[in-house]
Amino acid sequence: MAQLTAIFAEMDHALIAYSGGVDSTLVAKIAQDVLGDRALAVTADSPSLLPDDLEDARVQAAMIGIRHEIVSTHEMDNPNYTSNPINRCYFCKSELHDTLKPLALDRGYPYVVDGINADDLSDYRPGIQAAHERGVRSPLAEVGVSKLDVRALSKQLNLPWWDKPAQPCLSSRFPYGEEITVAKLQRVGRAERYLRDRGYRDLRVRSEGDTARIELPPESIKEFVLTTDLNQIVREFQTYGFLYVTLDLEGYRSGKLNQVLQTAAAGL
Numbered sequence: 165m166a167q168l169t170a171i172f173a174e175m176d177h178a179l180i181a182y183s184g185g186v187d188s189t190l191v192a193k194i195a196q197d198v199l200g201d202r203a204l205a206v207t208a209d210s211p212s213l214l215p216d217d218l219e220d221a222r223v224q225a226a227m228i229g230i231r232h233e234i235v236s237t238h239e240m241d242n243p244n245y246t247s248n249p250i251n252r253c254y255f256c257k258s259e260l261h262d263t264l265k266p267l268a269l270d271r272g273y274p275y276v277v278d279g280i281n282a283d284d285l286s287d288y289r290p291g292i293q294a295a296h297e298r299g300v301r302s303p304l305a306e307v308g309v310s311k312l313d314v315r316a317l318s319k320q321l322n323l324p325w326w327d328k329p330a331q332p333c334l335s336s337r338f339p340y341g342e343e344i345t346v347a348k349l350q351r352v353g354r355a356e357r358y359l360r361d362r363g364y365r366d367l368r369v370r371s372e373g374d375t376a377r378i379e380l381p382p383e384s385i386k387e388f389v390l391t392t393d394l395n396q397i398v399r400e401f402q403t404y405g406f407l408y409v410t411l412d413l414e415g416y417r418s419g420k421l422n423q424v425l426q427t428a429a430a431g432l
Contacts, residue, residue: 165194165317167307172198179273180205181264181300182232183213184221186328187311188279189228190318191303195277196230204273205230208237208260211346212333214353216360224325237263245335246344250290252335257291261298277301282308329366337371351404352376358400364388368416374407382415 172178172195180192182205195203207221218234225232237259239245245255261276268276278295280302285292295302304314318326334349334356348371355369355376368379378397380388389411398409 165320168194168303168309169198171301171303171306172203175199175275175277175301177202177273178204178275178277178301179264179268179271180230181260181276181278181295182207182221182225183279184217184224185279185331186318186325187281187304187314189224189323189325190314190321191277191279192225192230193228193318193321193323194303196228201231203230204271205232206264206267207232207234208263209234210237211240211349212256212335212344214331214334214357216357217331220325220328224323228323235263235267240344240346248335248338248340248342248344250340252340252344253289253291254294256333256335257294258298261295261300265298275301277303280305281311281314283311337368339370339372342372347405351406354404355401355406358397362392366416370412371406374405375410376401376406376408377410377412379412379416385411385413385415 176199178195178199180188180195180203182188182192184207188205192203192205195205205225207218207225209218222232222234239256239259242255242259245252245259264276268274276299278300280289280292280295281304285305292302303309309317315326334352335344337352338344338348352369352371356367359367359369359378364380364384366381370377370379401409
C-alpha cells in the first residue's frame with residue numbers, strides 16, 4: 165500500500181480510467197485518499213458496457229468520494245474493432261485513451277492511470293500495448309500487485325465490492341472473427357442480466373452465431389441444472405434473438421476464448 169500511495173503522491177494530479185471493476189476502483193480509492201480533489205475518475209460509456217456496470221461505477225465513485233465523470237467512446241464506429249480480430253482490445257483501448265488523454269491535458273492532469281494489475285501482464289492483453297503507447301501509468305502492475313492482492317487490499321480498506329466478479333466488456337463474449345454489432349451486444353447483456361437477477365454473479369453468456377452458451381462456476385453447474393427451470397431460460401433467451409441455448413459443462417474460466425490462440429500457436 166505504501167508503494168501505491170507514494171506513486172500518487174508524486175503525481176500531483178491524476179485522471180483515473182475507471183471502469184467500476186475492483187481493480188480500477190481500488191486505484192481510484194487510493195488516488196482520492198492521496199490527491200483529494202486533484203484526482204478525477206472517468207468512465208467510458210459505450211454499447212459494450214452493461215448499464216448495470218455503469219450504475220455500479222457511479223455508486224462506487226460516490227462512496228469513495230472521488231469526482232466522477234462519464235464520457236462516450238465510439239469504438240463501434242471502427243471496423244478494426246467490430247470485425248473482432250484477435251487484437252480487438254488494442255483498438256478499444258486506443259479509442260479509450262485517445263479520448264481520455266486530451267481530456268486530461270485540457271483539465272491539467274499530466275497523468276492518466278488505469279487499473280491493470282500484475283496478473284494481467286501474463287495474459288494476452290493487446291489493450292495494454294495501446295495504453296502504454298499513450299503513456300498511461302499502471303500503478304498496480306508497477307509494484308507487482310496481483311488480483312488476489314487487489315481483493316485483499318480492497319477488503320482491508322472496507323470496500324464492500326472487494327469480491328466483485330470480474331466483468332470485462334461485452335465484446336469479450338464473442339469468438340474472434342465474428343462481427344460485433346450493437347444488437348448482439350444488447351442481447352448478450354440482456355441474457356447476463358437475466359441470470360444475474362436470479363442470483364448468479366460470476367457468469368458469462370458466450371455468443372456464437374445464434375447460440376448462447378452459459379458459463380457458470382463448475383461448482384454451480386449441478387445446482388443450476390437441478391433447480392432452474394431450463395425451459396424458461398430457453399424461452400427467455402429466444403425472446404432476445406438466440407435460437408439455441410447451451411450450458412458449458414467445463415464451467416466458467418476467465419480468458420477461455422483465448423484458448424483458440426494457444427491452440428493455433430501450438431499448431432493443432
